[in-house]
Amino acid sequence: MALVCLACGEQAASSDATGGGAGVGSGGGGGKGTGGSAGKAPCSEDHGPNATCVMQVEGRTVDASGAPLAAISTSVCGSICWYGESDASGAFSVVIGENIVPTEFSTLPHGRPGRTSFYFALPTVTSTSVQVGDLTMLDLPASGPTLTVWHEKQGAPAQTVSSGGLTLEVAAGTQVKLDVEDVALDALGKQLRVLPVPAGVRDAFADPKLALVALWALSPFEAAIIDAATGEPALARVSVENTLGLPSGAAVEWLALGSYLFPDWVKPATFEVVATGKVSADGTRVEMDAGQGVRYLTWLGARKKP
Numbered sequence: 001m002a003l004v005c006l007a008c009g010e011q012a013a014s015s016d017a018t019g020g021g022a023g024v025g026s027g028g029g030g031g032k033g034t035g036g037s038a039g040k041a042p043c044s045e046d047h048g049p050n051a052t053c054v055m056q057v058e059g060r061t062v063d064a065s066g067a068p069l070a071a072i073s074t075s076v077c078g079s080i081c082w083y084g085e086s087d088a089s090g091a092f093s094v095v096i097g098e099n100i101v102p103t104e105f106s107t108l109p110h111g112r113p114g115r116t117s118f119y120f121a122l123p124t125v126t127s128t129s130v131q132v133g134d135l136t137m138l139d140l141p142a143s144g145p146t147l148t149v150w151h152e153k154q155g156a157p158a159q160t161v162s163s164g165g166l167t168l169e170v171a172a173g174t175q176v177k178l179d180v181e182d183v184a185l186d187a188l189g190k191q192l193r194v195l196p197v198p199a200g201v202r203d204a205f206a207d208p209k210l211a212l213v214a215l216w217a218l219s220p221f222e223a224a225i226i227d228a229a230t231g232e233p234a235l236a237r238v239s240v241e242n243t244l245g246l247p248s249g250a251a252v253e254w255l256a257l258g259s260y261l262f263p264d265w266v267k268p269a270t271f272e273v274v275a276t277g278k279v280s281a282d283g284t285r286v287e288m289d290a291g292q293g294v295r296y297l298t299w300l301g302a303r304k305k306p
Contacts, residue, residue: 042097043128048079051099052125059132060090061109064201069115069137076122077260078105078268090134102130106269111137112181113188116195116217118205118299119257119269136204140219144193147220150177156228164194165241166216166300169293174234175226176297179261182220193219197299205299210255210271212301213244222259223297233265235293238300239277240286248283251276251305257298265295276305 043053061072068090075081076094078101084094086109094107106119115137122130144163147170148154158172170176182189197205197215206212227234238254246252254275258266266272275292279285286302294300 043099046099048101048104051101053099053128054096054102054125054130055128056096057094057107057122057130057132059092059107060134061086061092062090062134062136063115064136064138064198066134069109072137073110074135075108075110076105077108077119107132107135109135109137110181111140112219112221113185114140114142116140116219117221118217119259121269136201138195138197138201138217140195140217141193143188144191144219146187146190147176147192147223149190149223150175150226150228151183161192163192164196164216165243166194166196166218167239168192168297169237169239170225171234171236173228174236175228176220176236177224177226178220179222182223189220191219195219206271206301210301211303212255213246213303214240215299215301216240217299218297220297222261224262225293225295225297233262233295235291235295237288237293238275239288240302242279242284242286244286244302246279246283246286246304248279248281250279252278252286252302253305254288254292254294255301255303256294257300259296259298262296271299271301277302 057076061069063069070086070088072086074086074092074094075083082094082096084092086092102122102125106121108117108119111117120132120135145161148157148159156173156175159170161168178189195217197217202215206215225234225236253273254277255271256266256274258268258270260268275288277288280287
């Protein structure tokens with residue numbers, strides 16, 4: 001089944017299992033569908049200026065070794081989302097059947113609970129069938145320290161938790177608000193699980209031109225940091241063990257992967273600089289500068305400041 005949603009992102013994946021949302025076609029797995037909004041011809045409506053007709057987005061979900069991953073819910077998201085699912089060979093075909101601006105959409109394989117989720121920007125469109133190739137999903141750590149989270153109404157205590165060499169500092173009066181899928185995972189959904197992405201697969205996620213010296217995938221993915229009193233966005237500070245070979249005092253930039261749930265912070269499906277920092281005087285940690293941080297948990301990269 002293919003679905004459409006207006007608040008796109010990882011939260012929408014649960015609708016695919018229940019049949020919620022407004023149907024825009026049939027398909028999923030390696031199959032094809034009719035596409036288009038119900039009762040309308042494919043590509044009869046535009047979703048933005050400079051839109052082009054995209055009938056389907058096809059690719060394959062694989063693990064770090066390139067082995068296929070079956071039964072992975074996969075969405076194509078921008079201002080609207082469509083859904084499909086990978087078959088036994090890892091192949092998926094998400095039926096679109098609409099005029100869209102491809103640079104404003106990305107493909108998201110939904111990895112919860114055990115694998116990473118990542119927004120892969122759509123490539124340049126040369127035909128109505130968009131080929132995204134192999135989309136890699138990495139295994140997350142099996143467990144991690146438990147966060148105090150908003151929906152359990154346990155207050156907003158200061159929290160300092162570490163996983164995978166990364167430490168998250170949540171100030172008192174600030175809360176962590178989970179994505180609905182992580183709420184459903186109960187205990188596992190509240191655990192900070194951080195994967196340092198191996199250098200050998202880093203280029204599958206981040207453009208080498210970004211010159212990252214390290215990349216981390218954080219879970220619970222897209223958990224928002226909010227002010228407990230106002231509900232407005234807040235910041236959580238991040239630091240990591242300096243296993244990067246950077247000298248003490250070296251200036252760094254922190255980059256975050258943008259999400260369709262928080263498009264006003266970082267452009268979705270791209271990495272942008274969100275904070276500056278430096279290596280501690282004793283050379284043991286890479287820290288964010290005072291007053292800086294992340295608005296939600298996502299993929300984070302670090303590089304030497306140009």
